[in-house]
Amino acid sequence: MPNRNEQPELVAIEAIDFVAPKKYDLSSTVPLYHMKEVQNETSRFDLYFDAGNCRGEKGIPGFTNGLLLSGTPTKTSVQIQEEINSLGGFLESGVAVENAVVSMYCLRENLKDILNTILDAIKNVDFKEDEIKELCADRKQKWRINQEKVATKAQQEFRSKLFASNDRYAITLEEKDFENIAQSDLKEFHEKYYLQGLTKVVIVGNFEEETILEMAELFKPFLASEVGDFDSNVLHEPGIQKIEKEGALQTAIRAGRMLFNKDHEDYLDFLFVNTILGDYFGSRLMANIREDKGYTYGIGSMMAELDGTGYFLMATEVGKEVRDETLKEIQFELTRLQTELVPEDEMQLVRNYMLGQLLKSADGAYAMTDLFLSAELHGKSLDFYNDVISAIHAITPERVQELTKKYLNWEDMAVVAVG
């Protein structure tokens, strides 16, 4: 009979093998990264453009991105889609605050052909009026449906408080923003931020160097000569806002603040604080608000990064009748971290958990590439993750308390509750 009362012996994770992609310089400022270590026939490319929401007027960056494959003087949007699909490509394209990324997943044998199709479509898109009209109508419909979701509403309101000092970051569309989009505005944005806006290329897949060099030539016409500045001093607006929504069964809560990114000296240790508070199933927020009180299906916290800054966010959907109790319990958990030292067994639990998850996030060529890119964004190499490992081993309960007192004061938070 095995001894079921005792956990089998654990082996600690001391080191992780990190493998970086190979870097090619498309220009002095635009890199191409190639991760070759893929074990099967899959491949991916990502094209990063300096075409984020912060670069344009309301909605224009999003509409431009949505129309990238909408047709050229010689091809309709359907023809472009047929070309991509007959090569088995899966497209992902989206706009964030500070960039726009066009990604393609496909088999290795088809990557170069699909790349040609995509680059031709992006280069020659002519923004036909009927395609503009169709996209705006589709987006407006989606927007109206999203307005019915408490989570989306809360996220919108929260962003406007979080990015309070810069409305290009806080951008929130209204119904009228989907009407009367001028073709000339889209063309102008496209010209500036796509045709001369490529800032980074990533290729994952088992390709020979020769193939990569051939593809590198294709990107040359699109390179950005310089990347404009990003706001590194966005300021949030603390305070609590409660919005009632008739008929809602749940209330969506978002609470957080501007914080920092990997460049900051407290970043590594705050990763640990964030995990304890809300970034795993056994976190303080989950243990209290879900597993003890049963107020919610899920609650969590996260850290997000921008080019020059970063922010911290807590999010949940709770029964409408327990909105205020939940806010009180969140506050209680922050105060508890500020006033009581985290017990050693919990420290050890979070250390082990974080190391295991870091091992997992370095598992395989795709995960490793994403890990690399997350460091590269802030000018760091994969050595950064060795620093993460050291920091996880070294952090003390006193340091957790210090950071919590410094950064997690309830009165400093922007809080929104919708529902």
Added chain:
Amino acid sequence: MIQFDRFKLDNGLTVLFHKDTTTPMAVVNILYNVGARDESEDKTGFAHLFEHLMFGGSVNIPEFDTPLQLAGGENNAFTSNDITNYYDVLPVKNIETALWLESDRMLSLAFTPKSLEVQRSVVIEEFKQRYLNQPYGDVWLELRPEVYKVHPYKWATIGKEIKHIEEATMEDVKGFFNKFYHPANAIMCIGGNMELEEVKRLVAKWFADIPAGEINQRDLPQEPKQTEFREKTIERAVPTDAFYYSFRMEDRLHPDYLVYDTLSDILGRDKSSRLYKSLKKDQGLVSNINAYVTGSIDSGLLIISGKLNDGITFEQLDEAFWKEMDKLLEAKVSDDELNRIMIKIRTSNEFQNQAVLNRAMALCMNELLGDADMINHESEKYAAITAEDLQRVASSTLIKTNCTLLNVKASHAE
């Protein structure tokens, strides 16, 4: 090719081992052969509620999650109408912790009243968050009973109504465990960089002494063939009209199962599919449209759903919709169309099978269906599908008497 070894313990537990030398992580995936279809009609939502209780501590271990996190791992689970699937992902060096935890909860649960009380509330919040407090969230709750009159697929995994979850008792919970949670009703797959002998030793150590349970003979009422068109319109406070055309199809083991899957791709997988091109791009009737199969073990559904453009009526769509169905009945799909879908299927399978967790899950599911090795023959089966097959299946499927239509009408006065 997904290599695996198979062995069985005396208590009936089926074990699959999939060796992967490329990853530092290991996966323990356990599929229990129980889903919402095994519930009784007055106690629905139970398989899923029970999945939550599986994390509330077992007979010798007060908490499931903490030791796993201490081992650097994480876990999750899902319930469908057919199965309940649990998985742990952790560094391979610490795999024994996962086996210790999983074997203890297969042996017996702690059954604490607190865990039942809390998880009842959590599941009720999940019910609201995913089904009641989302635009179009209750569509499946409405659609299932229209299509299924006798088969237990008539209720969703979350349950028919919140009341059933509120009324779950400890006695119900224990009965459910004894009936379904025992070695012979489970399939476990271990994936990772290990040796078979080591896997056998560890599995025997932790699972061999779990008593065998009684195999539950499933005898579900099968849904008779549908012979008449069914239609229902519900009004909801949503901004846009939505439609769900649902066609009955064969079960998962039927030789035509993958033909149905391919047919749904032809209709509405992507932006070069038939319905997208015709109903959206050419005729401007819809803002989006998709087609997919439910993938259930017993007779499932091929669904075509989407949203109307502003100013378009359900009647306008309906007329154009059936014309498109008729085209598939009258003429074979072109080679181009078929080739396009085949390369997409090949590509998505290659990506899907990349993660060791997905491979472990797929092996368990195929083993439940009869043989884990079926996963290795899927590609050739897809490749053998012809335009004639698609036309034949379309002719018996995409017809009005085999269809249930649910329309969601926007009641917003905007």
